[in-house]
Amino acid sequence: MGERILVVDDEPQMGRLLKTGLSARGYEVAVAVDGEEALDQAVRWKPDVIVLDLGLPLIDGLEVCRRIRGWSQVPIIVLSARDGEQDKVEALDLGADDYLIKPFGMDELLARIRVALRHSTRASVTEEPVLTFGELRIDRPRRIVTLKGQDIHLTPTEYELLRLLSSHAGKVLTHRTILRAIWGTSYEQDLPTLRVFITQLRRKIEPDPAQPTFILTEPGIGYRFQM
Amino acid sequence: MGERILVVDDEPQMGRLLKTGLSARGYEVAVAVDGEEALDQAVRWKPDVIVLDLGLPLIDGLEVCRRIRGWSQVPIIVLSARDGEQDKVEALDLGADDYLIKPFGMDELLARIRVALRHSTRASVTEEPVLTFGELRIDRPRRIVTLKGQDIHLTPTEYELLRLLSSHAGKVLTHRTILRAIWGTSYEQDLPTLRVFITQLRRKIEPDPAQPTFILTEPGIGYRFQM
DNA sequence: TGTTCTCATGAACAATTAATGAACATGTGC
DNA sequence: GCACATGTTCATTAATTGTTCATGAGAACA
Numbered sequence: 032m033g034e035r036i037l038v039v040d041d042e043p044q045m046g047r048l049l050k051t052g053l054s055a056r057g058y059e060v061a062v063a064v065d066g067e068e069a070l071d072q073a074v075r076w077k078p079d080v081i082v083l084d085l086g087l088p089l090i091d092g093l094e095v096c097r098r099i100r101g102w103s104q105v106p107i108i109v110l111s112a113r114d115g116e117q118d119k120v121e122a123l124d125l126g127a128d129d130y131l132i133k134p135f136g137m138d139e140l141l142a143r144i145r146v147a148l149r150h151s152t153r154a155s156v157t158e159e160p161v162l163t164f165g166e167l168r169i170d171r172p173r174r175i176v177t178l179k180g181q182d183i184h185l186t187p188t189e190y191e192l193l194r195l196l197s198s199h200a201g202k203v204l205t206h207r208t209i210l211r212a213i214w215g216t217s218y219e220q221d222l223p224t225l226r227v228f229i230t231q232l233r234r235k236i237e238p239d240p241a242q243p244t245f246i247l248t249e250p251g252i253g254y255r256f257q258m
Numbered sequence: 259m260g261e262r263i264l265v266v267d268d269e270p271q272m273g274r275l276l277k278t279g280l281s282a283r284g285y286e287v288a289v290a291v292d293g294e295e296a297l298d299q300a301v302r303w304k305p306d307v308i309v310l311d312l313g314l315p316l317i318d319g320l321e322v323c324r325r326i327r328g329w330s331q332v333p334i335i336v337l338s339a340r341d342g343e344q345d346k347v348e349a350l351d352l353g354a355d356d357y358l359i360k361p362f363g364m365d366e367l368l369a370r371i372r373v374a375l376r377h378s379t380r381a382s383v384t385e386e387p388v389l390t391f392g393e394l395r396i397d398r399p400r401r402i403v404t405l406k407g408q409d410i411h412l413t414p415t416e417y418e419l420l421r422l423l424s425s426h427a428g429k430v431l432t433h434r435t436i437l438r439a440i441w442g443t444s445y446e447q448d449l450p451t452l453r454v455f456i457t458q459l460r461r462k463i464e465p466d467p468a469q470p471t472f473i474l475t476e477p478g479i480g481y482r483f484q485m
Numbered sequence: 486t487g488t489t490c491t492c493a494t495g496a497a498c499a500a501t502t503a504a505t506g507a508a509c510a511t512g513t514g515c
Numbered sequence: 516g517c518a519c520a521t522g523t524t525c526a527t528t529a530a531t532t533g534t535t536c537a538t539g540a541g542a543a544c545a
Binding site for chain 1: 343344346347350351354355356363365366368369370372373377383384385386387398399400401421425428429430476477478479
Binding site for chain 4: 222229230240251
């Protein structure tokens with residue numbers, strides 16, 4: 032089935048022209064003639080691309096762009112008669128993905144629509160690097176650690192320490208390496224501090240802190256995170 | 259620190275110009291003068307965006323574009339002196355993400371680079387237009403917030419802040435991320451301002467602002483909207 | 486042009502949270 | 516049992532965060 036394209040233009044002639052041209056290429060096309068209708072259609076019809084003329088009555092085209100960006104990442108291709116550099120910069124920074132100056136060629140618009148569609152299919156494949164060790168989950172993009180599904184609150188230092196150890200799971204990290212990585216070179220002798228934080232971390236993430244299963248001690252050397 | 263931009267241009271003058279302009283904005287810039295070098299740098303240096311001039315010796319610019327697309331999705335912005343529609347269509351269909359005609363304005367190029375970077379860092383956002391969290395309702399297309407059915411008046415900044423946090427519900431957003439998203443890069447150090455707005459928002463949407471249930475503090479990191 | 490209003494900003498201070506360092510406890514190998 | 520390394524607890528200090536309020540910029544209005 033063809034992808035959905037919402038055309039927003041107040042001039043009926045232009046709307047018809049675009050609708051015809053795009054439909055002929057197999058896209059499903061809807062036309063909105065003002066900002067209110069555009070927002071409404073964007074919510075209800077969920078287009079895959081929006082082609083937005085800036086010269087709108089009622090709500091300004093840029094405002095439409097900003098509002099849609101408040102809740103949706105749908106690609107927006109702006110059409111405008113104004114070719115000033117600042118106009119382009121403003122629209123692009125407000126969330127538009129592309130800016131075409133009228134008059135434009137239909138083939139170019141079609142090519143730019145293909146680029147936009149290519150982007151959205153790509154984005155949906157995004158995966159997140161979440162580390163899982165049994166019941167322990169370290170969601171680095173969200174900076175959230177859970178144990179058995181329960182959120183665990185870690186202080187910044189505790190989190191950094193866990194992140195360092197878990198991202199080198201299986202390897203022994205020496206005291207010195209850890210101290211330098213987290214507190215900097217000037218602290219690299221401060222073993223007592225490291226011990227305090229290891230204790231606190233274990234208390235928070237180990238089922239039985241006295242019998243650690245995640246953070247293992249390598250006597251005389253450092254610590255190792257169990258894979 | 260700054261994102262990496264690979265500039266591919268055989269004219270030394272143009273290369274220098276771009277390097278200067280982009281470096282001034284805080285980007286890390288490398289320049290390649292032919293196709294071979296461009297491919298090499300793309301593999302080894304892993305740039306975040308490639309700015310590619312089409313008029314290259316040895317390997318044609320379009321060929322560089324095609325080859326990079328064989329293994330990478332890095333955004334490619336093409337620069338060209340040719341403004342024929344078919345030239346644009348060809349480049350865009352070969353994998354280019356944007357096409358600028360020389361001469362172009364530096365501000366426009368910078369804006370289009372920001373668009374490209376936005377695409378690659380695009381975080382997953384709830385695409386549900388209206389968000390509901392218990393008694394709290396956030397109608398993003400209409401920009402209306404209600405608590406227990408009652409309209410809540412939010413200033414523009416307060417609304418943007420609430421929208422940003424709630425659109426990433428469950429995820430921790432760092433102070434820096436929030437400040438950049440709402441006030442722009444130049445404010446990214448201005449924590450006091452952010453605190454004031456967090457306080458005001460809590461006063462308006464939290465049943466008990468001293469015991470927040472929606473906007474949670476992640477000390478040392480940022481804030482998180484409770485899912 | 487002045488008046489009123491809203492909102493953003495920055496300073497001052499209070500409240501909260503985290504880091505630090507010392508003291509003491511535990512365990513392990515000899 | 517004796518060193519030595521490691522673990523734990525806790526009070527103190529430092530840093531971060533929350534709150535209030537005065538100021539001033541800018542918009543809306545007559």
